[in-house]
Amino acid sequence: MRPSPACPRTCTTSTVTVRSWSTARARRRSHRVVGRTSTPPRRTRTECRPTRATPCSGVSVTRTLSTSVGRTRWDRSSPPASRTSRRSTSAWTGSTPTGSSSASTSSNQAIDVELLRPRVSNAAMVSSASAGGGMRPVPLVLALSLVALPAPAVDPPASYEQMAVDLLREYLQVDTTNPPGNELKAARFYKEILDREGIPSEIDEFAPGRANLLATLKGSATRRALILANHMDVVPADASRWTMPPFSGAVKEGLIYGRGAQDMKSEGILQLVTIIRARREGLALDRDVYFLATADEEVDFAGALRALSPAGWRERLGRAEYFITEGGENVIGDDGKPQYFGIDTAEKGPFWLRLTTSGTPGHGSRPLADSALNRLVRALERVRQHKTEMKVLPVVERFFRDQAATMEGPRAEWYRDLRKALLDPEAAQALYEDREASALLRNTISITVVRAGYKTNVIPGSAEAELDVRLLPGEDPQAFLAELRGVIDDPQVQIAPIGTFRNPNESPTDTELFRIIERTIRRHYPGVPVTTKMLSGATESVLIRPFGTVSYGFTPLLATSEEVATAHGDDERVREDTMRRSVAVFYDVVSDLCRHRN
Ligand SMILES: [Zn+2]
Structure with missing residues (x-):
């Protein structure tokens, strides 16, 4: 029987004041860094639950809700007491200017996922922000549409951008140098977040300390699945040659430093934030979306080989229609503008x-x-x-x-x-x-x-x-x-x-996914060409294509040639502004490809 699409989540008006020890712990960790301490904060939040009152059908429903919107970020420049009281006002503050000093300073804190969780749908937040982002709960008109619509070309709430930056900085602190890998630590990092978000996931520890993780957003299975794939391991870093510690996630002058910032923890976090947003907004899906994090890509593909084996998740993954992984090249020219978006459709x-x-x-x-x-x-x-x-x-x-x-x-x-x-x-x-x-x-x-x-x-x-x-x-x-x-x-x-040779392969460009990527890039970056690229390196694409799966190396992240060269090099880094801007682009591609259509 075909399962019905997921019900969209809407917000009730119940307001709960909580004292969160887990978030306080996270904050204490961050304060220790700067030599400060604080008490567990009081926090007001708005509860979000799936509501039966919202019919799950292909009908547009317009309803008026009075809701308070949880404040999703705070300014580190405020003293702790002031932060606490400001947080409890439950005000949505709108987006933060990209690359501003407040964005950089606020991201110096350890991640607080609960705090970052928006409690209303995207539409509600946009309405709230455009209504002036007052300090009191505001009545919002929510247009909840369940009919098939193209992905809206609106910026996502700033919370998802901030979430991406904060999660990346924390993820970069997980040392998954391969050898030995220790990807189990990274898998647990992901799983803790996924559990909090209510997204089912499983870890397969196929060797001591070596693990893959698979998270699933269920769709109606009308169409074959999409796999968002990222490898968790990184190549070694010689700290003596870096200006920043390689596992710090430090931010300097708008750049986030860390081994994996280019290859490919930034892309992993974009994928993660995308499924979190899809889940929170109750995106109805026609296909399953898998989030696959693998071990050992940098050495021997042991993780991907395991995941695609009968002992792993071949039964599910082997039937996927599309696979998006690392690769792609979007170069910023000398004039500071993107020259092109290159999608890897083939590799050597x-x-x-x-x-x-x-x-x-x-x-x-x-x-x-x-x-x-x-x-x-x-x-x-x-x-x-x-x-x-x-x-x-x-x-x-x-x-x-x-x-x-x-x-x-x-x-x-x-x-x-x-x-x-x-x-x-x-x-x-x-x-x-x-x-x-x-x-x-x-x-x-x-x-x-x-x-x-x-x-x-x-x-x-x-x-x-x-x-x-x-x-x-x-x-x-x-x-x-x-x-x-x-x-x-x-x-x-x-x-x-030496070792096993795998025949290099390629995927066609005459596909729905390729067209959606082209369309999305055109919308977000008018006038910048989208082109095909062949990767001179190798990725896990080579393993999945023989299953009849179309695989592309695609990322919306932009980089100068110098920044691209830091992958596997010294001072690996990614721009904070491109990390922020890519959140909406990647979400639009995935939601456009997978959303429920009548
Ligand atoms: Zn890589």
Whole structure:
């Protein structure tokens, strides 16, 4: 039997004064940081419950409610006593200007999820804010529409933006450096929030300390599910090279610092806030929405492999229609404006190789021309000199063509017709030498590891090196291996793959999700082109696409090239303003794709 869509939540007028120890604890934690203490606060809140009085049908209902709206944030510049009394007035204060000093200072506190919880629907809050945001409860006219409507292009309440910033800062403090990962800590961080929100979730600890989490918003199952996927682990950070502690979530000059700020805890929090908002607003869904947080993406995909296995959640996840994960690239240009929104529809496949040689060891005072290390050096030099063929895939062709519109000079000509450009030796050479362009046009080889020797005066008897090879979608790894053997041309140098090779794959762009992303970006960022991208790295998309699931790397977060480069680098950071602005964009995409339609 088809379950009925969830009832929208509305607000009753009951007002409860509570003394919250859990929130007081959180506040004490934050005060300890700045050397202050406080007593548990009194707090007034408005109760929200699903109401039977609201019919769950495809009929528009207009009703008048008198409600008090819980204050959702407070200004840290106020003394604690003043904060408490102001909070108890239950006034909605409207949105905070993006990037303002008050936004930054208020986000210095530890997160208080209860405090951030808005107690009325989005429509009610917008009405309240536009009514002047008075200090007393105000009567509101709520238009509760259950009919299928496109996602409204209105800003969400500031509470969700503040929630996203605060949750990200707290999440960045959870150290999930992989190895060893310890993603169980992050899964518990998520679960505690999801439990409070009444969103069912489960943790699968598949190895000690290693865990995945799956949360579910149930829909009517008229359409196949959407998976919002994020990995919880991060790569190691060398704190001595950072200007901020890597697990601090510190904010400086509008930037939020922390390992994972780009890759990909910020995206995880956007996904989390989206399902929280959908749940609070009683968004009726035609498809299940899964929030999937995985372990071990940065090393071996152990978490995603587990989640998609029969022992994990294959039964549910394997039937999904869409999968949104990390990737995508939305670059801010030198003029401070977004240049384009790039959606990853394809990615290259890592094909890691190990080269080994052996030979006669000996004293360093009498050189051996064909020593193991000399052979390896010769082989590596041949690999370094080798030029792989440039090829134009449709996804890449579109990306270059879309960029041409905003460029000038000969490069615009090349980008407009890439195939023609590659026939021109000068253009082909320039594109080959352009690090970013080149990675999209050919199989690449980076020499990343060399091991040999242990003492300056000993010629080693063996030597090895590792190559990070990235193949374009559609390439045959065995053919590439044969090509490389020919290049090295030395039978005493053995070449063998490291680990499992997964065929790189791609998703079509002629889909409802792609069109919704285009439409949503156009609405929020008029005039900024939406284009396709191929990721030169690898994501969990490669594992889900074989199930017949369309997978995109998509994020609304903007970054300069310098900020993008901090992923896996030093001082990883994300702009607070883009975090705030992305909350509405991401919610609009998800709600537009999943909302109930008649
Ligand atoms: Zn990542």
